[in-house]
Amino acid sequence: MIEFGFGISPSSRINLDDFDKEKWNKLVQIEPEILQCISCGSCCASCSGGVFQNVSLRSAILNIRNGKTDSAMELLKGCMLCGKCTMVCPRNINTRNLILSIYKTYSEK
Numbered sequence: 001m002i003e004f005g006f007g008i009s010p011s012s013r014i015n016l017d018d019f020d021k022e023k024w025n026k027l028v029q030i031e032p033e034i035l036q037c038i039s040c041g042s043c044c045a046s047c048s049g050g051v052f053q054n055v056s057l058r059s060a061i062l063n064i065r066n067g068k069t070d071s072a073m074e075l076l077k078g079c080m081l082c083g084k085c086t087m088v089c090p091r092n093i094n095t096r097n098l099i100l101s102i103y104k105t106y107s108e109k
C-alpha cells in the first residue's frame with residue numbers, strides 16, 4: 001500500500017539538562033573556532049559525503065550546542081575527512097580539524 005498523507009513528527013524538544021558542559025568546554029578549549037560558526041551551511045552545500053550520506057557539519061554543531069551529541073555524531077559518521085568544507089567556510093574554520101576534535105571529544109566515555 002502506498003504511504004500517503006501527513007504524520008506526526010518526532011518531538012524536537014530540547015532538554016538543556018542533557019547538555020554536557022564539561023565536554024563542551026573541552027571541545028572549545030582544543031577547537032575555539034567552533035564559536036565562530038554562523039550556521040551558514042556552506043560546508044553542507046559543498047560536502048562530498050553529503051551526496052551519498054546524511055553528513056552535515058552545520059547541523060552537527062547545532063546539535064552539540066543543544067545537547068544532542070548522539071545525533072551530532074550520527075551526522076558526522078559518513079564524513080570522509082576530504083577537507084573540501086574547509087575551503088568554503090566563510091569564517092575560515094578548519095572544519096576538518098573540528099570534525100576530528102568533535103569525534104575525539106564525544107567518543108570518549
Ligand code: SF4
Binds near residue numbers: 055
Ligand atoms: S571533510 Fe567531511 S564534512 Fe567536510 S566536505 Fe569532506 S566529507 Fe563533507
Ligand code: SF4
Binds near residue numbers: 039044058
Ligand atoms: S561553512 Fe563554516 S560557518 Fe558555515 S556552517 Fe559550516 S562551519 Fe559553520
